Amino acid sequence: MKNALVALFWALLLAMAQAQTQPQRPMDMAASVPYTPSWTARHHLQWLVDHAGLQITTSHWPLPAAAVELSLAQMVFKGEGPKGSSWGDGALTDIQAAELARAFVLKELQALRSSGRMQLHVRSESEALNGYGENYTPGTSAQISTAEGRQAWGDLSVAGRLGARLEASPNSLQTQFRGMGTEGRYAFKPEGSAAVLGFAGWNVQAFSHRFWWGPGWQSSMVNGHNNPAWSGVGVQRGSVLPSVSPWLSWMGPWNLDVFVAKAQDPLVVANQPTGFLFSGMRLTLKPQPWLEVGLSRGLQTGGKGRQGGLSNFVKAMLGQQVNASAQDSFVDSSGQIAGFDVRLSCPPSWGLWLGSCAAYTQWMGEDAAGKIPLPYKFMTLWGVESTVGQGRHRVFAEWANANAYSLPWDKKQAFPGYVNGVYGQGYTQGARWVGPAQGAGSRVVTLGWMDADSQRQLKVHKGRINTSLGAYDPRVNAPRGDVWGIGASQVLTWKGMTWTPELAYTELSEGLDQRASKLKNWRVGLQMSVPFY
Numbered sequence: 001m002k003n004a005l006v007a008l009f010w011a012l013l014l015a016m017a018q019a020q021t022q023p024q025r026p027m028d029m030a031a032s033v034p035y036t037p038s039w040t041a042r043h044h045l046q047w048l049v050d051h052a053g054l055q056i057t058t059s060h061w062p063l064p065a066a067a068v069e070l071s072l073a074q075m076v077f078k079g080e081g082p083k084g085s086s087w088g089d090g091a092l093t094d095i096q097a098a099e100l101a102r103a104f105v106l107k108e109l110q111a112l113r114s115s116g117r118m119q120l121h122v123r124s125e126s127e128a129l130n131g132y133g134e135n136y137t138p139g140t141s142a143q144i145s146t147a148e149g150r151q152a153w154g155d156l157s158v159a160g161r162l163g164a165r166l167e168a169s170p171n172s173l174q175t176q177f178r179g180m181g182t183e184g185r186y187a188f189k190p191e192g193s194a195a196v197l198g199f200a201g202w203n204v205q206a207f208s209h210r211f212w213w214g215p216g217w218q219s220s221m222v223n224g225h226n227n228p229a230w231s232g233v234g235v236q237r238g239s240v241l242p243s244v245s246p247w248l249s250w251m252g253p254w255n256l257d258v259f260v261a262k263a264q265d266p267l268v269v270a271n272q273p274t275g276f277l278f279s280g281m282r283l284t285l286k287p288q289p290w291l292e293v294g295l296s297r298g299l300q301t302g303g304k305g306r307q308g309g310l311s312n313f314v315k316a317m318l319g320q321q322v323n324a325s326a327q328d329s330f331v332d333s334s335g336q337i338a339g340f341d342v343r344l345s346c347p348p349s350w351g352l353w354l355g356s357c358a359a360y361t362q363w364m365g366e367d368a369a370g371k372i373p374l375p376y377k378f379m380t381l382w383g384v385e386s387t388v389g390q391g392r393h394r395v396f397a398e399w400a401n402a403n404a405y406s407l408p409w410d411k412k413q414a415f416p417g418y419v420n421g422v423y424g425q426g427y428t429q430g431a432r433w434v435g436p437a438q439g440a441g442s443r444v445v446t447l448g449w450m451d452a453d454s455q456r457q458l459k460v461h462k463g464r465i466n467t468s469l470g471a472y473d474p475r476v477n478a479p480r481g482d483v484w485g486i487g488a489s490q491v492l493t494w495k496g497m498t499w500t501p502e503l504a505y506t507e508l509s510e511g512l513d514q515r516a517s518k519l520k521n522w523r524v525g526l527q528m529s530v531p532f533y
Contacts, residue, residue: 030066030150030152030157030159030198030238031064031066031150031152031157031158031159031196031197031198031203031238032064032065032066032067032069032148032150032159032196032198032203032238033064033065033148033159033160033161033194033196034062034063034064034065034194034196034205034207034209034236035061035062035063035064035065035068035109035112036061036062036133036209036210036212037061037068037105037108037133038108038133039132039133039217039450039457040104040450040452040455040491041104041105041108042058042061042132042133043387043391043394043450043452044101044102044104044105044391044452045058045068045101045105046058046394047097047098047101047356047387047391047394048072048075048098048101048102048105050345050356050358050387051094051097051098051356051391052075052094052098052101052102053075053076053289054071054072054075055071055074055075055240055241055242055252055253055286056068056071056240056253056286057240057253057254057255057284057285057286057292057294058215058292059213059214059215059284059292059294059341059343059360060212060213060255060257060282060284060294061211061212061213062209062211063236063240063255064196064203064236064237064238064239065109065112065113065148066159066238066239067237067238067239067240067241067255068105068109068240069106069109070239070241071239071240071241071253072102072105072106074241075102094390096390097390097391101391104452111531112147112148113147113148113150114147114533115147115531115532115533116144116145116146116147116531116532116533117144117145117529117530117531117532118142118143118144118529118530118532119142119143119144119527119528119529119530120140120141120142120527120528121135121137121140121141121142121143121525121526121527121528122140122525122526122527122528123135123137123138123139123140123141123502123523123524123525123526124139124522124523124524124525125138125139125168125172125515125516126138126172126506126516126517126518126521126522126523127172127469127470127471127506127516127517127518127521127523128437128470128485128487128504128506128521128523129218129437129438129444129446129459129461129469129485129487129504129506130225130226130437130470131217131218131219131225131437131446131448131459132212132216132217132218132220132224132225133225134225135525135527136170136225136226136227136228136432136437136470137167137168137170138168138170138172138470138471138516138517138523139167139168139169139516140167140168141165141166141167141168142165142166142167143163143164143165143166143191143192144163144164144165144192145161145162145163145164145192145193146161146162146163147161147533148160148161149161152198155199155200156197156198156199157197157198157199158195158196158197158198159194159195159196159198160194160195160196161192161193161194162190162192162193163190163191163192163193163194163208164188164189164190164191164192164193165188165189165190165191165192165229166186166187166188166189167186167187167189167228168185168186169184169185169186169187170187170227170228170430170431170432170471171266171430171431171432171471171473172470172471172514172515172516172517173431173468173471173472173473173476173478173514173515173516173517174266174431174471174473174515175514175515181264182264182265182266182430183266183267187228187264187430189208189228189229189231189264190208190231191208191209191210191228191229192208192209192229193207193208194206194207194208194209195207198238201237201238201239202235202236202237202238203235203236203237203238204233204234204235205233205234205235205236206232206233207230207231207232207233207234207259208229208230208231209229209230210224210225210227210228210229210230211223211224211230211280212224212225213280213282213294213296214294214296214341214362214381215292215294215341215342215343215360215361215362215383216360216362216381216383216398216400217383217385217396217398217446217448218396218398218400218436218446218448218459218461219381219398219400219435219436219437219438219444219446220362220435220436221339221341221362221363221364221379221380221381221400221402221435221436222280222296222297222298222337222339222362222364222434222435223280223282223296223298223434223435224434224435224436224437226432226433226434226435226436226437226470227428227429227430227432227433227434228264228429228430228432230259230261230278230280230429231261231262231264232259232260232261232262232278233259233260233261234257234258234259234260235257235258235259236255236256236257236258236259237254237255237256237257239255240253240254240255241253242254250287251285251286251287252285252286252287252288253285253286254283254284254285254286255283255284256282256283256284257280257281257282258279258280258281259279259280260277260278260279261277261278261279261280262275262276262277262278263275263276263277263278263300263303263428263429263430264429264430265425265428265429265430265431266430266431268424268425268431268472268473268474268475269424269425269474269475270424271305271424272303272304272424272425273302273303273304273305273306273423274303274304274425275302275303275304276300276301276302276303276306276423277300277301277302277303277308277313278298278299278300278429278434279297279298279299279301280296280297280298280299281296281297282294282295282296282297283295289345290344290345290346290347291342291343291344291345292342292343293340293341293342294340294341294342294362295338295339295340296338296339296340296341296364297336297337297338298336298337298338298427298434299335299336300335300336300422300423300427301313301335303423335420335422335423335427337364337365337366337375337379337417337418337427338364338365338368338375339362339363339364339365339375339378340362340363341360341361341362341363341381342360342361342362343358343359343360344358344359344360345357345358346358346359356386356387356388357384357385357386357387358384358385358386359382359383359384359385360381360382360383360384360385361380361381361382361383362380362381363375363378363379363380363381363407364378364379364380364417364435365377365378365379365404366378366379366404366417367404377404377405377417378404378405378406378407378410379401379402379403379404379406379417379418379435380400380401380406380407381398381399381400381401381436382398382399383396383397383398383399384396384397385397391452392451392452392453393449393450393451393452394448394449394450394452395447395448395449395450396446396447396448397445397446397447397448398445398446398448399443399444399445399446400436400438400442400443400444400445400446401442401443402416402417402418402435402436402438402439402440402441402442402443402466403415403416403417403441403443403466404416404417415441416440416441416466416467417435417440417441418433418434418435418439418440419440419467419472419474424474425472426440426472426474427440428471428472431471431472431473432470432471432472433470433471433472437469437470438463438465438469438483439465439466439467439468439469439470439472440466440467440472441466441467442463442464442465442466442467443463443464443466444461444462444463444464444465444483445461445462445463446459446460446461447459447460448460454490455490455491456488456489456490456491457488457489458486458487458488459486459487459488460484460485460486461483461484461485461486461487461506462483462484463482463483463484464481464482464483465479465480465481465483465508466480467480468480468511468517469483469506469508469517470517471517476514477511477512478511478512478514478517479508479510479511479512479513479514479517479518479519479521480508480510480511481508481509481510481511482508482509482510483506483507483508483509484506484507485504485505485506485507485521486504486505487502487503487504487505487523488502488503488504489501489502489503490502496530496531497528497529497530498527498528498529498530499526499527499528499529500526500527500528500529501525501526502523502524502525502526502527503523503524503525504521504522504523505520505521505522505523506520506521506523507519507520507521508520508521
């Protein structure tokens, strides 16, 4: 993880500067807390983008809640398609399906804004292949968050929410504990908290939340849901609408997010640079209704025993003093990965025989080449998906290869990504992989099915784990090798409460059993969610 996409950094700054000079609509300027939809709501948003002309990006979470609300409010659905498969009590037209999908997302947004929520997730202490929207903790956790507050004074606005989370240690390979926190059996975190200042169409925010950057449903190759929340500060565009700037209007709906956070990393190697800074940048745009593009960068810098301070951070941001060799006089300023992702929707005419469909890919580079350093040595993700039954069902197939030089036409020897000599704990947060849950050097294919009406999902996994699943500790002979697994969950509502039972089984062929990571893992869990006002 060495040099990275410096050109992207300058492009982001230019986009921010140009966008800030353009007039903004009043609703664009309203501050709101970050919003990551449930998997069901994300499914509905994606269907509305593909079928109903919703102007929003769907591979970049969280987005400001007000940005999603505004895009839904401005959505115009034209025409009425033929009758489709039954959804609920009867057959639906495209317009009816779109109205139901929009209503589901708006209801979820309104609930998060108007009420607090308490969650208890009772779960057996075991690992599994975590995907979008899933709880990473290999054990029991509890979480509480308040309703969102918003206030505006002319061009200036604020928003906020308080949250807290108590969880069993997310490091499934850890066997010895000390007190509370990163080295303890239990940790207390401010996850779900956010303080946002909105001005001129931008949100300046302090936060504690997880990210999902990429078009995949099982894996993000740069910043996913397998790791604890990042607690940090950042700036994000307040809307996802097309820009009124003639310089940026070609981008279509777009969003930019830049943040800096401090890692929570237990000791797993000698002389580990604990407490490093992690900076993430993502620009997502949709220049055509059938095309969404994302540019991402992840950067580790500073930490105990390494040079830090503002000067080193600026060097890291600019991609200077990286990839040091024995002949160089400088010390690496940072470890970095960078790359892009693309999602292509099928032509509408294909829906006559295939339903709606799309293909997507994500490439994240371990190194850079050229005077304007562009990433290469890519780790890759490939996927196809389709929805049927007027948006009730989604099926997908996804292949993730966490090796550098993993493109089909690469001729050089592949090697595991996400590990390097600068940061011995790897590309991790709380000892858990920040990229795909299957970790460095893995090759895994996932087949998934989602039923949005019943809120049921089923996934099957097959492949090979090179290093470890979920968490990483180079001192441990962790379970790995050939892997297959299956996971299922079902959302139920009863007496105003939401209940989600889950069941997963994962089997690995090599290594030794550790605390919550074993060769044969059964995961049984039940999540209960209760709103309060």
